[in-house]
């Protein structure tokens with residue numbers, strides 16, 4: 001093990017390279033441009049590596065678009081559910097394209113675009129999403145415009161649309177069906193555009209994904225409408241690349257063997273709670289089963305259950321899997337728990353600490 005004190009997130013560049021190779025393949029065979037969705041992953045220490053295989057970034061806010069522009073480069077898409085008056089000029093200064101969420105926002109702010117391409121978010125009303133919370137096409141959704149007539153009324157003022165209606169969709173056929181529904185309903189809109197972003201949520205780097213069929217579909221779509229296609233992967237770019245490295249602080253038994261570690265789901269891997277998931281941990285074969293728990297006072301602060309080859313002891317280190325997407329961008333100071341450092345494992349196996357947090361950071365996060 002490394003000497004770095006736990007807790008820390010560990011990004012494995014070799015694992016990241018595997019995803020980036022698939023992204024390169026998709027770019028080459030589909031003609032699509034691929035932008036990193038910063039809301040999922042914004043750990044800029046590895047952007048040097050990622051920018052060789054991705055065309056740029058997309059964003060959800062002024063700060064994200066600035067981060068993408070300054071730290072990643074390439075093509076920088078600005079999007080936000082709603083821009084404020086005081087943000088718009090800085091957003092435009094830091095982007096290559098600006099995408100509005102509503103026709104209202106388009107009408108309010110398009111005049112500031114300074115000749116940069118303007119887009120609109122299209123909400124086709126259909127989606128693949130397991131959770132209502134994360135379903136952009138849910139009832140009463142505020143995410144994008146869906147009415148064909150209203151969109152056609154402003155079609156001369158937009159160059160493209162962004163459609164984000166997949167969430168963790170690992171089935172090419174469902175993606176294909178969904179896109180066909182979009183084409184059927186919005187074909188006249190698509191014909192008038194220069195570019196279409198198909199958003200994120202497509203698990204095309206997952207094992208077994210029909211990558212070639214996906215590329216063919218994107219290429220045909222691009223040709224049919226005469227558009228440049230963009231993809232905006234977050235999770236697909238960083239899945240299976242990182243772990244949260246923790247140490248066991250206490251061991252107990254209460255009907256199950258418990259191991260309390262020096263990190264927390266709520267503070268460091270929040271989506272486990274939101275989406276009621278458990279993290280992969282332990283070894284497939286081990287005989288000793290433990291429930292691995294966080295150290296906050298939240299009763300349900302549980303990372304998951306795993307098997308280990310020997311009984312766990314105080315001081316043992318554990319790797320909690322799938323800790324890249326929607327983790328570091330969401331970490332917080334709940335319970336005043338020490339915030340995990342960030343480390344990068346290079347291709348040669350060496351590990352480099354790239355960020356540490358201290359008591360001062362905690363103090364400075366409040367006043």
Ligand SMILES: *Cc1c(COP(=O)(O)O)cnc(C)c1O
Nearest residue numbers: 037040164200201232233234235
């Ligand atoms: C969240 C989001 C993404 C990235 O989604 P993933 O599921 O992480 O791939 C891309 N585009 C938009 C507009 C988003 O809201």
